[in-house]
Amino acid sequence: MTQPVSNCPNCGAKIIFQWSSSVQTVCQYCKSILVRTDIDLKKVGQMADLPPDSSPIQLNTEGIYRNKAFVVGGRILYEFDQGGWNEWHFTMNDGTSGWLSDAQNEYAISFASNAIGLPAADQVKVDQQYNWNNQNYTVSVITPAHYRGVEGELPFQYWDKTDVTFADLRSQTGKFATLDFSDEQPALYLGEFVEFDDLKLKNLRSFEGW
Amino acid sequence: MSAGTPPLSTPPKPQAKALNCPQCGAAITLRALGHAETVVCESCHSILDAKDPNLQILQKFEAVAGEVRPLIPLGTRGKLRGTDYEVIGFQRRGIKVEGISYYWHEYVLFNPYKPIRYLTEYNGHWNDISVCKELPIIQFASANYLGEIYKHFQSSDATTNFVLGEFPWQVRVGEHAAVTEYVKPPRVLSAEKSANEVTWSLGEYMYGADIWKSFNLPGAPPEAVGVYENQPSPVSENVKGIWGAFLAFAIFLVVLMAGFDLVSSKGTAFESTYSLNSGEPKGEASFVTQPFDLEGRTSNVEVATSANVSNSWIYLNYALINQDTGQAWDFGREVSYYYGSDSDGSWSEGNTKDSVVIPSVPAGHYYLRIEPEVDPNHRPISYSVEVRRNVTVPGFFGIAFLALLLPAIAITWRSISFERARWSESDHPPMQIGNME
Helix, strand or coil: CCCCCCCCCCCCCEEECCCCCCCEEECCCEEEEEECCCCCCCCCCCHHHCCCCCCCCCCCCEEEEEEEEEEEEEEEEEEEEEEEEEEEEEEECCCCCCEEEECEEEEEEEEEEECCCCHHHHCCCCCCCEEEECCEEEEEEEEEEEEEEECCCCCCCCCCCEEEEEEEEECCCCCEEEEEEECCCCCCEEEEEEHHHHHHCCCCCCCCCC | CCCCCCCCCCCCCCECCCCCCCCCCCCCCCCCCCCCCEEEEECCCCCEEECHHHHHEEECCCCCCCCCCCCCCCCCCCEEEEEEEEEEEEEEEEECCCCCCEEEEEEEECCCCCEEEEEECCCEEEEEEECCCCCCCCEECEEECCCCEEEEEEEEEEEEEEEEECCCCCCCCCCEEEEEEEEEEEEEEEEEEEEEEEEEEEEEEEHHHHHHHHHHCCCCCCCCCCCCCCCCCCCHHHHHHHHHHHHHHHHHHHHHHHHHHHHCCEEEEEEEEEEEECCCCCCCCECCCCCCECCCCCCCEEEEECCCCCCCCEEEEEEEECCCCCCCEEEEEEEEEEEEEECCEEEEEEEEEEEHHHHHHHCCCEEEEEEEECCCCCCCEEEEEEEEECCCHHHHHHHHHHHHHHHHHHHHHHHEEEEEEEHHCCCCCCCCECCCE
């Protein structure tokens, strides 16, 4: 991929973003920490405002999960104070719809769950344990985030939510859960971490030099 | 790969922005980003609006005197465990233990398809680190991760004090994390905890030479100093092996010994009983026995003496003499047995039997010359002498046994020393002899 090049606004030295979706870099000469400002974060929902990112997945990427083929049809790009991640919405060949999340190329697949008795946002704390469908989950991170952009088809009627809180949960067996507190009623997604190679993805983005 | 599907958008030319105080031009440091409402310029003390997007994400830190340089330059590509990675970021982190700062370096490894990976380096010791998908189960001072037990090594507060390059998260100099480490060499399991996040990662020990090869680096890696927390012990693998070998050999020796015992044509060549009446004149009463034959190839001869001594002794000067050649083997044996009781209870000393083995005695006709000595006031004593050919000598086997035992002990000792060196750096140092706290 093309390495974006710029100059340090502090000392003028050349800055190369090796990774085009880097949130920041550090000037090798004057040690200023530099942050990308070339994205207007307020224009949520406009395709043009989707920032360049490193996800190898894109619309129409196809893959196989548990012997069922799926195709990616939409995405939400979330941003939080430490970076961002993608939620790719996919549809399986049996009509089931699910989410493939890509956080720094760590992949998880999850499906909406109708489990009841979900905690409220202010009750959830890191290290807390929950049990859904006879599976224990532990809260590993609570992320206040907001929409940074969307594209393609999404299963929502209404998605103009700016600030949302997520709680991600992990298990001792590689299972994964997300509590989404963006609506009045919390929503739960259950799934598991997956290996990139196991998904046998096709129609991926290509990266120059890789 | 993505034929027909153009990329989402071509990355626009990125723009970076440094933050300077609008009043004096000095660089502004924001330490509580996202939380700060206002910030004060350290040079001119202007108060600035920290929520201004232009001030959003900036920090400037003093480069450490002496300059910290990554051993693997940013932008270097290498192959690690079959995947290509590029080094995009570098940070130095440190902990303080009992007033002493320890620093290590972390390298951020990037591949556009794979999860971010990290390399850490401390005093020439390297670790390949990736984030865990599964959570470990914590049990007291250990962690069970995928069925394996990791022992608690250290809990510390790690601070980032130098950064370079790019990070997938917004790294800051001065950033803290509570780090808890559990080890099962060659792996280390660590938890980094901040207010809203716990991240578990698994590291595997790597040798500098392998890193140099992976990233095709010039020169030689820095020498590893000391023993690192999850460094595989060069000897611990051998400990089980050597004791296994020792056991196998010991069994082999016992079988061999039993085999020799069965096979050897041993037998009694001579046997006789003599007696000394009480008051019989002592000394000079030497006599010779009947001749007897020692057969077979040159082998050992056992001369066994037994006497009915009771709180008394008998000393026998022996000579085994070859009738044909006159060659003689002289030796003296004492048989004594004492017993009694005192304030500590009953006691006994000595034995009524004695045996000696004479090695390398050729076949031939032999006789014994015996010269007994006894206490002048002795009671009647009878003693018997038996000459046996080809006896099994445990001594030789004992030497073989020791020859195996010593290296096993040496390796075990080295392994224990290595583990002591490892754990002396942990929260659970081994007890020092003479320093029992």
